[in-house]
Amino acid sequence: MPVLTEKTAILSCPSTISAPALGTHEVRHVFRSINIRKAAGPDGVLGRVLKECAAELTDIFTLIFNISLSTSWVPACFKAANIVPIPKQSNVTCLNDYRPVALTSIPAKCLERLVIKHIKAAIPPSLDTYQFAYKENRSTEDAVAIVLHTLLKHLEGKNTYARLLFVDYSSAFKTIRPFKLRAKLHLLGLNTALCNWIADFLTNRTQSVRVGKHTSSTIAINTRAPQGCVLSPLLYTLHFTHDCFASSSSNLIVKFADDTTVLGLITNNNEVDYRSEVQHLLSWCHNNNLVLNKKTKEIIMDFRKNKQLNHQPLSIGAEVVERVTRGDCHGGPVLGSSHCLSCEQGPTTPLLPEETEKC
Structure with a gap:
């Protein structure tokens, strides 16, 4: 595989190939599959609302999702997260013993699930034979x-x-570099517009840490795939x-x-x-x-x-x-x-x- 830099990554991914178009039936199906017990993200949109009002909301969200994919631009509210520290083990001795789990927008999670289907359809099914995580019928x-x-x-x-x-x-999840990932996805044969969308999804993400009733100030990050995003595990394995x-x-x-x-x-x-x-x-x-x-x-x-x-x-x-x-x-x-x-x-x-x- 060629040595990739951010500059060559940008040059290797011209945005000339159209993005995949989502159908209303796809969006409606993913809305109706929402687990209403999942916590809402910073936007406050509840899963129950999307699930129970799927018929009324499908058309407008299909339009929003397709505009996002066609322009390779992810709305800022889809990239915002509240970080909740979860202990990795019962005996916590330092900050590294916590796992930073991101609570993100539920509409964004729905879009991520739809994007995953297009990614998996584009990459070779035999890719990474000895990776057993995040695959159906593997454990x-x-x-x-x-x-x-x-x-x-x-x-x-x-x-x-x-x-x-x-x-x-x-x-490991903190070291993903969006432009290098974009170039790798491009070399794997992924749709160019989708490569650019993923790079934008991972850049200029805003997050704050929430512990109990206390919330920190917000910062922007340009590396890592947040643990809690639907796309993160797949992007990690591909990167x-x-x-x-x-x-x-x-x-x-x-x-x-x-x-x-x-x-x-x-x-x-x-x-x-x-x-x-x-x-x-x-x-x-x-x-x-x-x-x-x-x-x-x-x-x-x-x-x-x-x-x-x-x-x-x-x-x-x-x-x-x-x-x-x-x-x-x-x-x-x-x-x-x-x-x-x-x-x-x-x-x-x-x-x-x-x-x-x-x-």
Whole structure:
């Protein structure tokens, strides 16, 4: 893929191709599918109003939506958000333990759902085979299953073992750059006007933080895909993970959203491909403005009778990656016991505790 800058991104996306036109039946259907329990955004438009008055409001909103798409311009009220901090875990020790969830306009969410259909229709269905998030009939169980199947099949071979790197990115959704994303979407074959609409959707977004009855002042942002927007998960995968794949057949990279597992299938103690893969991943991260944080861990699965007791550590930059005996892969325990590093019972020892065989 060519190196993209904001300048080349703009030049590569001339707005000469007409935008997709939405029909009234599409808008009416998405209005009638609204979950009325969802909170309203800063505009105060309630989902109940749109759902119960769908017949009366469909025509005017169809016109608004089509004008927005044809001009590649998103109304300011569609880009406003109230940010509500939600704890990621029960024990909160710092601000990074909160997830900033955006409460956005419900009419905007409806438009996003319609845009998603056009995006999915335009991109290859086989894109990013090993990304298991945000896809129909895919779940964390599928991601775990492919890792375990590949791992166990490899360990049946002679003189084999495996290393698994559980990658954790720092604030991945905050690093999306609209113009670079627009160029990537253009190269994937997405409608040019829609590429420009998405770039506008992500720029000059206004937001304020709301905690209880208190609301902060409003600021404008030009990077990130807000967590809470319908489009954000798909845009994240198209911007980042679709071009993150293993460069060697002896490795596998499996993803669930921004949770990434690098599986190195090692034979005869040759770790060259695995270590090269990690360096390749670091280069990819650098090119995409992603940073690995200290939560990145590694597990070694070595059941050989004559195995090495002291495997060479893996380093990322100047930091040595912490080696653990239990790993969480894509929301579920994949390798769950202390025998992973020093198994004396051989490969027949279960990799998952009986009570957590299904993640």
